[in-house]
Amino acid sequence: MKGWIMWIIYSIAVCAIMASFSYSETLHDIAKRIPTEFDGWRAEGDWRHYDRNTLFQHIDGGAELYLAYRFKGAFVRRYLKGGEMGITVDIYDMSSPEDAFGVFSVECYGDEVGIGQGSDYIEGLLRFWKGRFFVSILTRLETDESKAAVLKLGRLIDRAISDRGEPPKILSLLPVNGLKRRSVRFFRKHSILNRIYFIADKNVLRLGDETEGVVAEYERKDGKGLLLIVRYSSAKDAKAALNGFINALIPEAKRTKIARLEDGRWIAVEAVGQFLFAALDATKRGFAHNLIETMRGILRGVKG
Amino acid sequence: MSDELVKSKLTRRDFIRHAAYAALATSAYGEVLDSGEEKKVKVVLVRDEDALDKNRNPNPKVIQSMLDKAVSELVGIDDPVEAWRRLVKPKDLVGIKTNVWSYLPTPREVEDAIRRRLKDAGVREDRILMDDRGAYQTLANCTALINVRPLRTHYWSGIGGCIKNYIMFVPDPWRYHPDTCAPLGHVWTLPSVKGKTRLNILVVLTPLFHGVGPHHFSPKYTWDYKGLMVSFDPVAIDAIGVRLLLAKRREFFGAEKPLVYSTHHIIYADKKYKVGTSDPSKIQLIKLGWLEGVLI
The missing domain is CATH 3.40.1000 (Protein Transport Mog1p; Chain A)
Structure with a gap:
């Protein structure tokens, strides 16, 4: 009897620990789940990290949008393929789903494409939010191939983010x-x-x-x-x-x-x-x- | 324009009320309204159909010719070298404040054209400096400045123009971004800058007229305008730049798509910091060269 009780307590504890992990995934956790290669596209180097003090080095003039919300940090990487222009991926940890939604909401000009908890695609730029993360995937010159790659990468990152959250x-x-x-x-x-x-x-x-x-x-x-x-x-x-x-x-x-x-x-x-x-x-x-x-x-x- | 616009609490109501701001805002603004006695500030726009090749690369010879025509017209002297001699002296330490924003930097062909004429005007090569991000230190001791950058929309200030180009003369440029960059004109009053600018060049070869996303750039929202603008007045040149972008946005989107409220740093630069004039009745826009699709 005692053994069964201990087993039940143990199982509950394991479940609680696992649950806490799934709500505290970090940029590092997510980055590890994103492939370095897909459909001939290869990641250029490792992820670059930016915080509140250094974000302007990455998006000079545009950092204030994120700083006006509860931006914590960002991971950035490029993917390249042959003669195609590169794809730049930005993943922002906005501290809360409300702030991720906020950053996403200020620039919705395109079409919902069913990625993340809300998405927007226009002319080579995919933006979406999921949990406390906001993601931007950009190809500077849209072709059939680069568009397909942007959307596929978006789905891969969507799957890499486990957390979900409520809008404000x-x-x-x-x-x-x-x-x-x-x-x-x-x-x-x-x-x-x-x-x-x-x-x-x-x-x-x-x-x-x-x-x-x-x-x-x-x-x-x-x-x-x-x-x-x-x-x-x-x-x-x-x-x-x-x-x-x-x-x-x-x-x-x-x-x-x-x-x-x-x-x-x-x-x-x-x-x-x-x-x-x-x-x-x-x-x-x-x-x-x-x-x-x-x-x-x-x-x-x-x-x- | 009333002094109300320099009061500390500028509101939406102020913009709606003041006709001069409305004129800055509208793409429907016409030519100079009144050619009265008062001397107007000149902004010279020169365009050339051959300014870009089929890959959108600037044609060096055409760029040089455009710059020469624009400066000659601005200074009022036919010989471009002589015109440049009126702008700089051989003893000057000249700083070219360029712009390296990766998506739309100042074209090298424009920078080379400037350097060439500075040397022709007698300035030694070792007395010509050029920088953007390091201007706070490298260009601070220059005796003469040439201000040059491409025109584009900007997430916070509405446009990236000649006024904003000097933001790198301060050690903490990000502090000017909040409040939609209203105090940008203040930079022009600093000792490292004040009174040194001999020429403002707003590159409108492929201006960016709209931006979305963290990088605020898409090639879809640039177009081959193939122009250069020059003026002694950075506020006036930016005011014309705003009109151009508004006109293109109306043409592209089929409706008014304002930048309006976020470009009020231009009016502040005029009324509060006295850097130049944004009043369209005091600006004379001179258009040279190719006129098809000029929009303004």
């Missing part, structure tokens, strides 16, 4: 009616929001490491525009951000919180609990108003 919870607050799903962008910092929709040079919305936000496009019968939702640590922070936003952008609408800008587009904003939400670039007043009211209804039932 804040996405579940987006109203479904009229949502353009490929337009959803997740961010933390105001530098990213400004690239999606420029608000102001200064961080009037008080965004930072502890905030999370989403912007999405909507098109409905009552108009078109963007919805912005930001979650703060406290209702007090959300209220302060609301005041900052109104003072910076629509100071004439302190009471109504809805205004038409000089380009003819409408802005409406509100804060409920820990959340700030705004209709931006709205083609019609009714659209902006309705979107705000919809968000009020959604957030009524949300705790924190």
